[in-house]
Amino acid sequence: MIELDRLSKTYDDALAVDRLSFTVQTGDIFGFIGPNGAGKTTTIKILATLLDPTAGAARIDGMSVVDEPEAVRRIVGFMPDYYGVYDGISVWEFLDFFAATYGLRGAQRRKVVEDVMALTDLAPLRDKLMVSLSKGMKQRACLAKILLHDPKVLILDEPAAGLDPRARIEFRMLLKELRSMGKTVFLSSHILTELADVCNRVAILERGRLVAAGTVDEIVAGIAPVRAWRFTLAAEAPRAAELCSKFAKVRAATVEGNAVRVEVEEGCEIPALVKVLALADLPIVGLAEEKIGLEDVFMRTTKGEVA
Numbered sequence: 001m002i003e004l005d006r007l008s009k010t011y012d013d014a015l016a017v018d019r020l021s022f023t024v025q026t027g028d029i030f031g032f033i034g035p036n037g038a039g040k041t042t043t044i045k046i047l048a049t050l051l052d053p054t055a056g057a058a059r060i061d062g063m064s065v066v067d068e069p070e071a072v073r074r075i076v077g078f079m080p081d082y083y084g085v086y087d088g089i090s091v092w093e094f095l096d097f098f099a100a101t102y103g104l105r106g107a108q109r110r111k112v113v114e115d116v117m118a119l120t121d122l123a124p125l126r127d128k129l130m131v132s133l134s135k136g137m138k139q140r141a142c143l144a145k146i147l148l149h150d151p152k153v154l155i156l157d158e159p160a161a162g163l164d165p166r167a168r169i170e171f172r173m174l175l176k177e178l179r180s181m182g183k184t185v186f187l188s189s190h191i192l193t194e195l196a197d198v199c200n201r202v203a204i205l206e207r208g209r210l211v212a213a214g215t216v217d218e219i220v221a222g223i224a225p226v227r228a229w230r231f232t233l234a235a236e237a238p239r240a241a242e243l244c245s246k247f248a249k250v251r252a253a254t255v256e257g258n259a260v261r262v263e264v265e266e267g268c269e270i271p272a273l274v275k276v277l278a279l280a281d282l283p284i285v286g287l288a289e290e291k292i293g294l295e296d297v298f299m300r301t302t303k304g305e306v307a
């Protein structure tokens with residue numbers, strides 16, 4: 001549904017997006033992840049037809065974002081990372097106004113506005129002034145606005161940034177609902193864990209370049225034949241870390257408070273390591289395997305450790 005082909009963007013002399021290629025399938029909730037300055041907003045603005053690429057191409061539903069911007073806009077709902085506040089108008093007036101600009105009239109317009117308010121749980125807030133809404137509610141109103149023309153594709157730039165936990169949960173539920181309606185959602189974040197459980201696929205971007213793409217499981221499996229164990233000690237964690245780091249197939253041992261986090265390769269003999277520590281009079285009071293999650297993957301990939 002969305003295809004990027006060696007997409008590049010240069011600002012003056014600085015390369016912000018560097019030959020980016022990946023595909024978003026119909027029905028994906030696709031997470032576009034990278035630290036601040038990675039080039040997410042630049043890419044998104046190109047997809048939303050607001051910025052021309054310097055080189056390469058991008059297509060949405062087969063249409064070029066450069067050559068057919070109007071046709072692309074008809075099937076795309078775009079929510080920028082910052083949106084203005086509309087003083088003095090209510091939620092309903094805000095939505096009705098934009099529905100009118102999409103050419104909707106009369107009973108049809110009323111129905112579309114009601115449907116969209118129902119989907120985004122805004123009906124109880126219909127008469128509230130936009131300016132009085134919380135960040136989460138305002139965001140829902142902006143999402144409602146971009147759903148008015150029933151787009152196939154939603155492009156959301158950092159939609160979860162600044163939301164409180166409750167608003168975040170509501171936002172996730174809304175995403176799942178949009179997915180069940182068959183929409184394709186492309187959304188960015190600089191915080192991986194914000195998206196990990198709602199996205200079926202992700203792309204990780206660093207300094208304008210793609211460092212990994214695929215399903216969350218694929219990305220974790222691809223870079224992490226490594227496991228991590230946490231040894232909690234009654235005392236002397238630094239000495240334990242020192243011993244662990246010398247043990248076979250241990251990649252790294254770091255002190256974290258009274259614990260040692262040990263990253264090991266496949267085949268590392270954990271029971272033997274426990275014995276080594278016990279023989280060195282280091283009393284282990286806790287031992288647990290840590291699940292290597294996406295956050296670890298993200299930290300490792302964006303440190304450039306994974307090509």
Ligand SMILES: Nc1ncnc2c1ncn2[C@@H]1O[C@H](COP(=O)(O)OP(=O)(O)O)[C@@H](O)[C@H]1O
Pocket residue numbers: 011012015016034035036037038039040041042043
């Ligand atoms: N309008 C602009 N003019 C010049 N440089 C820009 C402009 N917009 C973004 N950049 C630069 O491009 C890079 C990518 O920025 P951006 O796409 O906003 O990243 P992200 O959204 O991932 O934080 C950054 O180095 C940023 O400073």
Ligand SMILES: [Mg+2]
Pocket residue numbers: 040041042081157158
């Ligand atoms: Mg951005």
